[in-house]
Amino acid sequence: MSGKTLYDKLWDDHLVKQRDDGSCLIYIDRQLLHEVTSPQAFDGLRLAGRQPWRLDANVATPDHNVPTSKTERARGVAGIEDETSRIQVATLDDNCRDFDIVEFTINDERQGIVHVVGPEQGLTLPGMTVVCGDSHTATHGAFACLAHGIGTSEVEHVLATQCLVQKKSKNMQVLVTGTLGEGVTSKDVVLAIIGKIGTAGGNGHAIEFAGSVFEDMSMEGRMTVCNMAIEGGARVGMVAADEKTIEYFRGKPFAPSGENWDKAVAYWRTLKSDADAIFDTVVEIDGATIKPQVSWGTSPEMVLPIDATLPVPGQEADAVKRDSMERAYQYMGLTPGMAITDIRLDRVFIGSCTNSRIEDLRAAAAVIKGRSVASSVKQAMVVPGSGLVKKQAEAEGLDKVFLAAGFEWREPGCSMCLAMNADKLQSGEHCASTSNRNFEGRQGNGGRTHLVSPAMAAAAAIAGHFVDVRSF
Amino acid sequence: MEKFTVVKGLVAPLDRANVDTDQIIPKQFLKSIRRTGFGPNLFDEWRYLDEGYPGQDNAARPVNPAFVLNFPRYQGASVLIARQNFGCGSSREHAPWALQEYGFRTVIASSFADIFFNNCFKNGVLPVILKEAEVDVLFQECEANEGYQITVDLERKKVIRPNGEAFSFEVDDFRRHCLLNGLDDIGLTLGFADDIRAFEAKAKQARPWVFQALR
Ligand code: SF4
Numbered sequence: 001m002s003g004k005t006l007y008d009k010l011w012d013d014h015l016v017k018q019r020d021d022g023s024c025l026i027y028i029d030r031q032l033l034h035e036v037t038s039p040q041a042f043d044g045l046r047l048a049g050r051q052p053w054r055l056d057a058n059v060a061t062p063d064h065n066v067p068t069s070k071t072e073r074a075r076g077v078a079g080i081e082d083e084t085s086r087i088q089v090a091t092l093d094d095n096c097r098d099f100d101i102v103e104f105t106i107n108d109e110r111q112g113i114v115h116v117v118g119p120e121q122g123l124t125l126p127g128m129t130v131v132c133g134d135s136h137t138a139t140h141g142a143f144a145c146l147a148h149g150i151g152t153s154e155v156e157h158v159l160a161t162q163c164l165v166q167k168k169s170k171n172m173q174v175l176v177t178g179t180l181g182e183g184v185t186s187k188d189v190v191l192a193i194i195g196k197i198g199t200a201g202g203n204g205h206a207i208e209f210a211g212s213v214f215e216d217m218s219m220e221g222r223m224t225v226c227n228m229a230i231e232g233g234a235r236v237g238m239v240a241a242d243e244k245t246i247e248y249f250r251g252k253p254f255a256p257s258g259e260n261w262d263k264a265v266a267y268w269r270t271l272k273s274d275a276d277a278i279f280d281t282v283v284e285i286d287g288a289t290i291k292p293q294v295s296w297g298t299s300p301e302m303v304l305p306i307d308a309t310l311p312v313p314g315q316e317a318d319a320v321k322r323d324s325m326e327r328a329y330q331y332m333g334l335t336p337g338m339a340i341t342d343i344r345l346d347r348v349f350i351g352s353c354t355n356s357r358i359e360d361l362r363a364a365a366a367v368i369k370g371r372s373v374a375s376s377v378k379q380a381m382v383v384p385g386s387g388l389v390k391k392q393a394e395a396e397g398l399d400k401v402f403l404a405a406g407f408e409w410r411e412p413g414c415s416m417c418l419a420m421n422a423d424k425l426q427s428g429e430h431c432a433s434t435s436n437r438n439f440e441g442r443q444g445n446g447g448r449t450h451l452v453s454p455a456m457a458a459a460a461a462i463a464g465h466f467v468d469v470r471s472f
Numbered sequence: 473m474e475k476f477t478v479v480k481g482l483v484a485p486l487d488r489a490n491v492d493t494d495q496i497i498p499k500q501f502l503k504s505i506r507r508t509g510f511g512p513n514l515f516d517e518w519r520y521l522d523e524g525y526p527g528q529d530n531a532a533r534p535v536n537p538a539f540v541l542n543f544p545r546y547q548g549a550s551v552l553i554a555r556q557n558f559g560c561g562s563s564r565e566h567a568p569w570a571l572q573e574y575g576f577r578t579v580i581a582s583s584f585a586d587i588f589f590n591n592c593f594k595n596g597v598l599p600v601i602l603k604e605a606e607v608d609v610l611f612q613e614c615e616a617n618e619g620y621q622i623t624v625d626l627e628r629k630k631v632i633r634p635n636g637e638a639f640s641f642e643v644d645d646f647r648r649h650c651l652l653n654g655l656d657d658i659g660l661t662l663g664f665a666d667d668i669r670a671f672e673a674k675a676k677q678a679r680p681w682v683f684q685a686l687r
Contacts, residue, residue, distance in 0.1 A: 016664070016668055021645040023646035025664060027668070027672070029682045037564065040505070040506065043507075050658070053668075084504070150590075151587065151590065152507075153565060154591075161661040161665075162668060200583060203586060254684070260680055261681075320556065323487075327488070427523075439495065446523075
């Protein structure tokens, strides 16, 4: 018999019951809650007269709707100007109080984007099953967790039963070998992967990212990669645990200590695929061939290396793809055949659960230091992923670097990643964004998003158009 | 949950691939804390020419005459056909809520994004996967025939065209059972409460740190 994949191991360790019809009950160790996808779940509990199964499995923080300007933020929940946003954040507070769930509220320094906060606090730990009513929950797979996004009905299901009804996915391995070139980052790696497999490439699969490139990558980098597994169609993206994974949690507030730490570490060291494990699908990429990436269209698979020119729809053989391409051109206001470096930017956004951690801010600041934002760029903003990331960046003086260059330095939250708060693009504007989705209207009605790494976004802000950060 | 057994209805063709959840229901409408009220804003950015916001009077908004769901011939449609990877993007359950409230009981495509697919079943909406060539046939017949209606029979796992010919589809037994009977799956899972407790007792021994109190 062949060995087990990491996904197989995590699945087996959380299998409560396989039912006669083949569906499985999987135990959930941790649920993260935020204001957008939880209110209807709490209402559902109330309506049915149910209580949460295990309170300590749940942690909440508001992120999607919170304002990121200092003045608005200073007045807490009551100060949120948009009424619907205010109600939603206040409802999360009320629900957490009523049900006695731990919440990092709006101005708690531990508040931030759920996917930044979970690992940062040691609430996400290797080997856990982690869910959240948010598709980027795959982020936590960076720690060898079985983590994925769920809908609101499932949020309620987990609150009430601590389980999910699941069918096992297939195993997919994305192997990136060799070493990355100078100036090429984890974001470029994941964009290149999505460019290769397509946005539906991982449908029905749990992806394990393996190979020397991920072994060499920092935990932050691995989070960036797993974060975008969903953009490749996979709900789950994982990296095996190694010593780096273990070290990451040493001393984190909710990480185990003493005897439990030793016991945990022994378990965490087993969280890798067996050498003879078999994957249903394997994709291999030579890391040395990956260049800095820029998305040009309205789907993350419409992505190209910085030195490329935009594709010509007439040369695409597949009719459905050609049609999508033509629609993307119409929406993006770009011309087939033009160089990526000729795309001019109106705004630049550095933030989101993909790229708002300290390492991301350091990478952007390193490019920006001593330079200033191009006068043609209307707005360039940095939104740290959590209050603690913000504090750390300020301790390192990064905020000063950004401010001196003409960037805005904001309060933590999702911000312009999805524009549910006041931070958004105007129609027709092009934005270099470190977020994960370039869908139509994602960053504001009619807004045009280009997905890039923090270093590439920083360079674009200075130049006013995309440039190759490797020669910048 | 509303049961789904057999639905016979008018078909609307959305000839696009990778329709994402941001298109199905744009984020500004996710600020609601309720489960209802999303139907009027389904595909908002395609349906209307202006930028929508919650609580607006949609009757006063400029309608996009070029968007297929606004064509008079597709009013009252309950079956949506679309291309591959329908529902990609976010986990928002507001997407199936909006589709259902608008009047769609089933969506047919050659593939779906996993989370959206799953969310549909929780809300009495049946996502049907047919072969690319079969979806093509539906698109062609739908465009050629005004008032084109098909029947989606979950019990028999068949999509039946007006000429009586049927395409078969697969759906897993558990989901089919819940949808056919309109069952609340939380209630079903709680039926296994003893198994869950037994699992926890064992897991507490093996991985005690997972069960650490948070305060
Ligand atoms: S930062 Fe963006 S992608 Fe991440 S959780 Fe927030 S809205 Fe979702």
